[in-house]
Amino acid sequence: MAKTIKEINEKIKKGEAVVVTAEEIIDIVEKKGAKRAAQQVDVVTTGTFGPMCSSGAYINIGHATPRIKLGGEQAYLNDVPLYTGFAAVDALIGATALPDDDPRNKTFPGEFKYGGGHVIEDLVAGKDLELVATAYGTDCYPRKKLETWVNIKDLNEAVLFNPRNAYQNYNVAVNLSDKVIYTYMGMLKPKLGNANYCSAGQLSPLLNDPCYKTIGIGTKIFLGGGVGYVVWQGTQFNPSVPRKENRTPSAPAGCLGVLGDLKRMSPEWLLGTSMLGYGTTLTVGIGIPIPVLNEEICQCTAVKDDDIWTQIVDYSEDYPQGKKGSLGEVDYAQLKTGKIVIEGKEVPTGSLSSYPKAVEIANTLKKWIKKGDFLLTEPVAYLPGPNTGYTFKPLEERPIEN
Amino acid sequence: MLKDSPSTPPCIHFFEVVMMITKRIVLHFPHRVADQPIVYKLARDYDLEFNILKAYITPEEGGLLVLELRGENKNYNQGIQYLAGVGIETQPLSQDVIRNETRCSHCGVCVPLCPAGAFVVEPSTREVHFHDTKCIACGLCVKFCPIRAMEVSF
Structure with missing residues (x-):
């Protein structure tokens, strides 16, 4: 039986809501199935903590x-x-x-x-x-x-006020050239010396709500240790990328514009960040609650690292020159083993996004909700879905003739 | 370790335990000893194997040397005493290369970049452990750590 956000909020107020993290729901759905899990669980909390330049x-x-x-x-x-x-x-x-x-x-x-x-x-x-x-x-x-x-x-x-945060999936960056390169994805050693990724994978907010069924404009979130809101789709929002059977995108897709009261945030969750050879940025902590309104939403929150795929992209030539193409596809479970194979070579992996901090955010949000301190909000408008044709375009230059 | 291989000299009792140790230390040279063959003496007089990891030594200005020393425990201690005797301060390298634990987010971007393999991810928690005994004090992590959680203070 489907639930409403209003009903879930009533349970939160009474201290009766069942809240689990996006990590914990995986086992619950595996053991009980999505239908029973959806009846028993009210909210799934997610988290991510990584450098987000559009902040x-x-x-x-x-x-x-x-x-x-x-x-x-x-x-x-x-x-x-x-x-x-x-x-x-x-x-x-x-x-x-x-x-x-x-x-x-x-x-x-x-x-x-x-x-x-x-x-x-x-x-x-x-x-x-x-x-x-x-x-x-x-x-x-x-x-x-x-x-x-x-x-x-x-x-x-x-x-x-961050115009683009919480990317739904991101590239794995590598360097095919014969010299070290310094990118927003970190230092990349030559000739496939390392592969850097940046996503909380199975804990990442938008990967747990791949088609934006619950996260929309007005969604109340954990932002920088305080409370914030989703205020718009992120700049470069691109829901139209290829998706897997579980509806998760296999390339960078959705992202969020978020806003919140800085005075009530914490420096623990907003870290000034310096990318060598690239510039400064801000590492931001974001956690989003997903109301388990029905079986379908529940099934989506049970997504695992093995089921989330992304593209391996060369940042020495292909990315800077705007060339489309991928050196291969890899899932997050493989990335987290510490090595992946690219073009027959074993390549060590490094993450820019902190998984332990993402877990901490999801647990903090869970605690807030269980205590009745944090009620869920109904989106006032939804983000453009995968079938809307909404996309992200490159700049078509039109030379200015003097 | 128990040293009972055929190469053991006959004058040493068969069951004598010879403790071999390997340590990474930082030597702070006052300027008056900067022109002396300190490392040579450590090797010759105290039978210590050395590996120079880092050196900033300028005659008349003093300097700093990061060494890995390997040898018998007894010889190592005597070597350290010799260094103290000539006015060289020593301290474990681990005191000079530290991770700011409150700042580190355990992202793990350092893991494949550290040339010494001093950062290791714990698979169950995804936390990153820093093994300062493996650190060679190259200082690379200080620059590439995006949130600047690594500090080297010689």
Whole structure:
């Protein structure tokens, strides 16, 4: 018999909801079958913890006396430039922003020791940060220079707003060339020296709801140790990629735009991250509850690493040159053995996404729900499904002739 | 280990236990001994095999040497005493290469990249163990660890 989110929430309020993690549901469904499991289990919690570059935070610093208009001008937090193209004292910190004097890749590979992701971590950690701003001055905002310490507790708003997080599956990155390369998928040794992957696999939120039947706009989630919401499909949302019989995509597909109150998050789950030779980013913790509304949804949450496949992609030539193609397909159980075989060669694997932290997130969310602290939400709109034709296009360049 | 092979010298009692040890240590040289043949003496006078893992030694400025030493326990201890006697501070390499346990997320990207195989994934928990005894102090992990959880402080 199908359940509703309202019914599940009533059980959560009474402390009667049966909540398990996406790891625990695997055995339950194997032993009892999806039909019985769906009757007994109310919520399956998922988790993921990995670098997610399309992350940022917007803040409102409050008005200084006399007033200054940062909008359209320059502002920095700990030397990292903010995006100020908003009203007077609103600004956006992007995870990949770098100080103007960072040497980048001038000495290759650049170390990228501090950037926007680190600013967000320091802000969440409650550290004082240096805000420096210059402006042109107007009649209503006369001030031209501002230098002050700021702290998250004094900001009017501090909101984590990540346009693309929680990828549903991702490439395995390798290097076919004869020199080391430094990518957003980590350092890749030459001639298939290593293979890096980045997914929590069987615990990953969107792999447990492959066709977006429950996760939609308005879904309440664990975000950075606090509470957040899915606010839109992620940029580059691409549900139309090939899928396996269990409906999981075998390439990067869905992703999520998420938002939440940064003031209530924790630096444990938002880590400033430096990818050698690439840049800075933010490692984000996300956990999404899946209401077990029926047998079909239950079956999807029981997906195992062996049933989730992804593509092996060369990051020395194919990826940078935008060439389509895969060196082969591999499942996450193989990746987690620590080695895979590519073109007849045994290649050691490394993960950028932390599975132990994903387990911790799924367990934390489970605890919140069991305690009655976290109720589920009904999506206010659904994400475009696999059969909608919604897709992600490359840029078709149209040369500008002067 | 019990050394009772045919190569055992006849003067040593047949059942004498000779403890062989291998240790990785960091030597901090004051400038006044930077021009002395310290490693040569360790090998010649104390019969210690050495493998130089890292060296920054500049005459008149002092320096640092990371060594793997292998030999009989007794000789090793005497060698360390000799080093102390000439003013060289020593400490286990594991004290200088550390993992920030609160920062490490156990992602495992380090596992295939470490040239010494010092990071190993525990299959049941997927946690990454750092075996500092295998570490050769190359410092590569300090740079490639995305969340900068590895620290080297010589």
